[in-house]
Amino acid sequence: MLGQPLIEIDHVEKSFHNTVVLRDISMKITKGECACIIGPSGSGKSTLLRCINALVPVSRGSIIVDGIQVNDPNLDKLALRRKVGIVFQQYNLFPHKTAIQNIAMAPINVLGRPKEESYERARQLLAKVKLSEKADAYPGELSGGQQQRVAIARSLAMNPLVMLFDEVTAALDPETKKEVLFTIRDLAAEGMTCILVTHEMGFASEVADHVYFTDGGMIVESGTPTDIFKAAQNDRTRAFLSQVL
Amino acid sequence: MMEPIARWFKWLSSTHGLNYSVFFDNYDQTLFLKGLQTTIFLSLACIFLSIMVGLIGAWLQGSRLRAARIGTAMFVQFFRNTPPLVQLAFFYYAVSSLLPTLTDQFGAQAPIINNLGWAIISFSLFAGAFNIEIFRSGIEAVPTAMTEAAESLGYTRFQIYRIVVVPIAFRICLPSLGNNLVNLVKTTTLAYAIGVPELLYASAQIWSEAMNVREMMVLLLITYVALVAVLVGLMQRWERSLRIPGYIA
Amino acid sequence: MKALPPNSLPVLLTPTRPALEPLPAFTTFVQSRALAIILVGGFILSCGISAALSAGATQPQPSILDVLLKWAPLIGGGFLFNIAVSIASMAIGTLSGVLLGLGQISPSRPIAKISWFLTQFFRNSPWLVLLFFVMFLLPFELKLGSLTLPLPAWFKAIIGLALPVMANVAEIVRGGIKSIPFSQWESAESLAFSRRQILWQIILPQAFKRMIPPWMNLYAILTMATTLISVVGIQDSMTLTKAALVAEGRLDLYLPFYTMLLLMFFAYCYPIARLTQSLERRVAVKF
Ligand SMILES: Nc1ncnc2c1ncn2[C@@H]1O[C@H](COP(=O)(O)OP(=O)(O)O)[C@@H](O)[C@H]1O
Ligand SMILES: [Mg+2]
Numbered sequence: 001m002l003g004q005p006l007i008e009i010d011h012v013e014k015s016f017h018n019t020v021v022l023r024d025i026s027m028k029i030t031k032g033e034c035a036c037i038i039g040p041s042g043s044g045k046s047t048l049l050r051c052i053n054a055l056v057p058v059s060r061g062s063i064i065v066d067g068i069q070v071n072d073p074n075l076d077k078l079a080l081r082r083k084v085g086i087v088f089q090q091y092n093l094f095p096h097k098t099a100i101q102n103i104a105m106a107p108i109n110v111l112g113r114p115k116e117e118s119y120e121r122a123r124q125l126l127a128k129v130k131l132s133e134k135a136d137a138y139p140g141e142l143s144g145g146q147q148q149r150v151a152i153a154r155s156l157a158m159n160p161l162v163m164l165f166d167e168v169t170a171a172l173d174p175e176t177k178k179e180v181l182f183t184i185r186d187l188a189a190e191g192m193t194c195i196l197v198t199h200e201m202g203f204a205s206e207v208a209d210h211v212y213f214t215d216g217g218m219i220v221e222s223g224t225p226t227d228i229f230k231a232a233q234n235d236r237t238r239a240f241l242s243q244v245l
Numbered sequence: 246m247m248e249p250i251a252r253w254f255k256w257l258s259s260t261h262g263l264n265y266s267v268f269f270d271n272y273d274q275t276l277f278l279k280g281l282q283t284t285i286f287l288s289l290a291c292i293f294l295s296i297m298v299g300l301i302g303a304w305l306q307g308s309r310l311r312a313a314r315i316g317t318a319m320f321v322q323f324f325r326n327t328p329p330l331v332q333l334a335f336f337y338y339a340v341s342s343l344l345p346t347l348t349d350q351f352g353a354q355a356p357i358i359n360n361l362g363w364a365i366i367s368f369s370l371f372a373g374a375f376n377i378e379i380f381r382s383g384i385e386a387v388p389t390a391m392t393e394a395a396e397s398l399g400y401t402r403f404q405i406y407r408i409v410v411v412p413i414a415f416r417i418c419l420p421s422l423g424n425n426l427v428n429l430v431k432t433t434t435l436a437y438a439i440g441v442p443e444l445l446y447a448s449a450q451i452w453s454e455a456m457n458v459r460e461m462m463v464l465l466l467i468t469y470v471a472l473v474a475v476l477v478g479l480m481q482r483w484e485r486s487l488r489i490p491g492y493i494a
Numbered sequence: 495m496k497a498l499p500p501n502s503l504p505v506l507l508t509p510t511r512p513a514l515e516p517l518p519a520f521t522t523f524v525q526s527r528a529l530a531i532i533l534v535g536g537f538i539l540s541c542g543i544s545a546a547l548s549a550g551a552t553q554p555q556p557s558i559l560d561v562l563l564k565w566a567p568l569i570g571g572g573f574l575f576n577i578a579v580s581i582a583s584m585a586i587g588t589l590s591g592v593l594l595g596l597g598q599i600s601p602s603r604p605i606a607k608i609s610w611f612l613t614q615f616f617r618n619s620p621w622l623v624l625l626f627f628v629m630f631l632l633p634f635e636l637k638l639g640s641l642t643l644p645l646p647a648w649f650k651a652i653i654g655l656a657l658p659v660m661a662n663v664a665e666i667v668r669g670g671i672k673s674i675p676f677s678q679w680e681s682a683e684s685l686a687f688s689r690r691q692i693l694w695q696i697i698l699p700q701a702f703k704r705m706i707p708p709w710m711n712l713y714a715i716l717t718m719a720t721t722l723i724s725v726v727g728i729q730d731s732m733t734l735t736k737a738a739l740v741a742e743g744r745l746d747l748y749l750p751f752y753t754m755l756l757l758m759f760f761a762y763c764y765p766i767a768r769l770t771q772s773l774e775r776r777v778a779v780k781f
Binding site for chain 2: 053055077078081082084085086088090092093094095096105106109110111137138139140141142151154155158
């Protein structure tokens with residue numbers, strides 16, 4: 001398996017009705033890698049993550065995640081989603097369940113794990129995101145940053161091979177942003193494969209192994225953080241970076 | 246224990262002419278309590294069935310089958326925009342005229358469904374049409390982001406419905422559902438028109454014998470307002486028990 | 495899992511609409527045609543069922559359609575009476591309801607309390623019981639000094655229906671006023687407006703737009719409730735339908751006759767409901 005990419009995205013195209021959102025996207029992500037996707041809003045970053053997770057079907061091209069052909073019409077979505085966790089900008093915790101229930105429920109309901117074991121694991125994950133004391137709080141009683149960390153723990157509870165993060169800090173204030181970014185950094189350091197859409201360029205250059213710049217549904221430029229942030233070749237990349245930096 | 250109350254109302258009747266016969270006349274009392282019992286039974290049966298109609302209808306409106314969606318929408322519009330009294334007459338006189346009759350033990354022809362049965366059917370469909378709309382708008386008010394999060398955790402469509410959509414939608418619906426159920430209880434009085442011996446009918450029997458229309462009217466209004474108050478109280482309690490800390494629907 | 499060539503898939507991957515999504519296009523389609531479909535379809539269906547049932551009749555009898563057409567003008571006249579009653583009750587109920595609603599926000603505590611109590615009492619009583627109440631307890635004539643005003647049954651019925659309307663209008667008025675943010679009161683107060691001025695010049699004009707949709711909805715409910723007057727012995731479309739059916743004495747006529755009556759009300763109330771909905775949407779967008 002060594003050298004074989006964990007995720008292989010090959011000439012993916014996606015359009016909604018008549019609007020083309022992804023034109024021609026190809027990526028290879030190996031195990032343990034942390035890939036960052038940056039680019040102006042509307043360039044299709046969220047759509048790409050949703051395609052990887054089969055929340056939306058691709059129009060053309062192929063996506064393979066750990067041997068699972070995502071664009072197969074007979075795709076076993078459950079098998080795919082056990083391997084892929086996703087965290088959204090708007091936390092999307094279930095408001096009627098406590099923090100620990102949010103984390104434990106999918107392993108119980110979807111994977112059929114025993115209750116005891118799932119709750120024990122949920123407690124460990126809460127400790128990992130440093131929220132042990134909030135186990136019995138409802139999402140409405142938590143700050144944005146805390147909710148986001150519970151959402152990360154909820155995804156981790158499924159033991160995914162890869163985690164997708166879609167602008168998870170965009171709705172947070174600078175203080176709480178840090179808590180979430182530290183959590184993600186620790187995850188990446190432990191060797192979790194991550195695909196990260198973010199506007200935090202400092203963070204991206206710190207944790208990323210590979211940076212992709214997208215615009216207009218295409219990957220305009222990609223390379224190591226140094227390649228992109230210090231020596232971008234493409235004018236559009238440079239223009240974008242000069243705006244956000 | 247009832248004795249002093251009965252004596253006091255007797256005294257009220259003989260000295261002030263306020264004839265609350267229900268409190269001291271055995272026959273009237275039985276009639277009234279039977280009527281109350283029928284009203285409560287009718288209400289509970291209709292509440293249960295109308296919620297069933299609402300759930301099934303809301304489920305059909307989300308169906309992939311176009312015919313099911315159109316059929317449900319037409320059902321809702323029809324029952325919402327026609328008088329419940331005419332609906333009742335439609336079922337009791339028109340629809341039942343199409344059904345075969347049974348021969349009872351005395352050899353007489355008896356309808357398969359009696360007047361109480363038709364009242365239950367008619368009011369349940371009427372209130373059910375409103376419940377369909379209420380449940381559907383509750384389901385639509387659940388953010389799609391929430392269902393998407395569940396989907397990406399690997400839940401099936403049915404699990405998403407059961408574990409995420411229904412619990413949240415139900416909390417959103419509860420106030421409007423409560424209103425509709427209050428209306429339903431008030432609507433049960435229409436069963437009077439087809440001779441179901443519910444509270445209003447029983448009271449009319451009493452006042453035509455005892456000639457105490459005024460007193461019975463006051464008693465009736467108080468009884469109905471009390472019934473509604475009990476229902477409202479129960480619904481509020483239910484709402485409170487389902488309230489999620491920190492969550493604003 | 496079959497390995498499919500990546501580039502041959504698009505046809506198979508036609509996007510399927512998730513069932514949880516709201517269906518705006520579909521809803522408008524249904525609403526624009528539902529009226530016609532229900533009116534025509536319901537009618538033909540009920541005539542058809544009845545015709546099929548009466549096919550085995552022993553003696554020749556006039557066709558269902560002929561009988562319907564014979565009675566339709568009379569029942570239609572009764573229906574117009576229902577409409578007239580609804581308009582009168584709505585007018586009386588609205589006027590008194592606005593007063594009761596304003597009473598609820600009166601600075602005088604007793605007035606507010608009494609208004610609140612009356613509103614709750616009449617709102618939570620069954621319409622039919624209130625109608626009985628007024629029919630039996632209002633005298634058949636009113637003596638004002640030497641003047642004697644007769645109180646005919648139809649007039650009492652109008653009052654009886656106006657009572658619950660009043661309570662519901664009061665609730666609409668109170669809700670409309672309450673829906674205007676308190677900051678509006680405060681900022682007007684800081685501009686030295688008097689309480690009366692704030693209410694009439696600032697709050698009510700804003701609240702008015704929000705009160706219209708529920709008020710129209712109430713009117714539709716009232717129109718349907720006017721059939722209750724048949725229960726207390728006043729001749730309306732419902733009474734006349736029953737009378738016609740008794741006069742004809744044919745079992746196969748029940749379905750078409752009641753369907754016709756239902757459709758008369760549907761044809762009147764459904765457009766009101768649609769208009770209410772579109773107004774509601776417009777109000778919702780504005781605020
Ligand atoms: N479900 C959808 N239907 C139609 N258009 C969509 C849908 N989702 C996204 N789009 C369009 O796709 C484009 C890219 O969106 P998105 O992937 O969210 O971009 P980004 O995350 O980079 O800001 C946008 O123009 C958006 O309007
Ligand atoms: Mg995005």
